[in-house]
Amino acid sequence: MPDLLAAALAHAARGWHVFPLRPDDKRPAFPDHTANDCTGRDPRCRAGHTGWEQRATCDPDRIHRAWSTRPYGIGIACGPSGLVVVDLDVPKHPDDTPPPDWAGACDGWAVFATLADRHGTPIDPFDGFGPDAGPRTGIDATYTVSTGSGGTHLYYRHPATGPALRNTTGDRGGLGWKVDTRAHGGYVVAAGCTVAGRPYTVALDVDPAPLPTWLAGLLTPAPRPARQAAAVSLPADRHSRYLAAAIRRQVAHLAAAPDGQRNHALFTSAVALGQLAAGGALTDDDVTAVLEPVALSIGLRHAEIARTIASGLRVGARQPRRLNDIREAA
Numbered sequence: 001m002p003d004l005l006a007a008a009l010a011h012a013a014r015g016w017h018v019f020p021l022r023p024d025d026k027r028p029a030f031p032d033h034t035a036n037d038c039t040g041r042d043p044r045c046r047a048g049h050t051g052w053e054q055r056a057t058c059d060p061d062r063i064h065r066a067w068s069t070r071p072y073g074i075g076i077a078c079g080p081s082g083l084v085v086v087d088l089d090v091p092k093h094p095d096d097t098p099p100p101d102w103a104g105a106c107d108g109w110a111v112f113a114t115l116a117d118r119h120g121t122p123i124d125p126f127d128g129f130g131p132d133a134g135p136r137t138g139i140d141a142t143y144t145v146s147t148g149s150g151g152t153h154l155y156y157r158h159p160a161t162g163p164a165l166r167n168t169t170g171d172r173g174g175l176g177w178k179v180d181t182r183a184h185g186g187y188v189v190a191a192g193c194t195v196a197g198r199p200y201t202v203a204l205d206v207d208p209a210p211l212p213t214w215l216a217g218l219l220t221p222a223p224r225p226a227r228q229a230a231a232v233s234l235p236a237d238r239h240s241r242y243l244a245a246a247i248r249r250q251v252a253h254l255a256a257a258p259d260g261q262r263n264h265a266l267f268t269s270a271v272a273l274g275q276l277a278a279g280g281a282l283t284d285d286d287v288t289a290v291l292e293p294v295a296l297s298i299g300l301r302h303a304e305i306a307r308t309i310a311s312g313l314r315v316g317a318r319q320p321r322r323l324n325d326i327r328e329a330a
Helices: 002-013 062-068 108-118 134-136 213-219 240-255 260-278 284-295 302-316 323-329
Strands: 016-020 074-079 084-090 144-146 152-157 177-184 187-189 201-204
Touching: 002 016, 002 062, 002 074, 016 062, 074 302, 084 108, 108 134, 108 177, 108 213, 240 284, 284 302, 284 323
Parallel strands: none
Antiparallel strands: 016 074, 074 187, 084 152, 084 177, 144 152, 144 201
């Protein structure tokens, strides 16, 4: 534990937000439930589900408390830390071979080297980032970790301008075979801990370099069309003005949510409107119709949106708000 505590403090001293992983495992230690299963009994979930990204911290006191109790692994939350980590993996078994468009590549390093070469910054996939690699290869050396599986993590600084970059996977429209990236909404296992008994170690201890411009261009998502909340039918009575204002308030709350807090904002808006739905002023379909387009426009994904709204509706249903009661209280 002293070594893990020291490693966690060292990562936090770089400004990287850390959180506990299960000992010798990649999975977060906290929370021990998903947003869909959140009951609110966890003290940090009383105002809505709080996931590992929101719990990640640089606070030495919190880090001391956590890593003094168990030999937790160390996760680094990339979004809050301002990092984009390129994960260069290796084949896991003899049948793990590249698809036709990457035929001849032996691992993620080879694919990454090919991409770099195509964009005018050739690197040697077998050399990696040695102390003198930057000037020789045309790509800056950066903080590098050797993973427990034999792969490599390249840490880069997230661009200061432009859209927030998200995670990508090589087999789902990402950069290429065995090349994944972790950014907002993602985390990596930090150097100084183990997974299944295999250590993650620092291969090159330098500050993260800026994300190469060509790489940022490949990772930048296409602009999303602006979306407006769908119109819902409101009762033609004295309550309609209050109900319309409540909807506008939650839509504005969601639209203004900063990156890293958008799923939480969607959850809290779904809870608030879910209370009105439970009181009979709206339907669950109305809540989805209002919130889903806005959630899509700020970068959340369909499956994530559906789960979060469903969870918020369940929580909101525990405390119904009836418009008659609200008006009488006012």
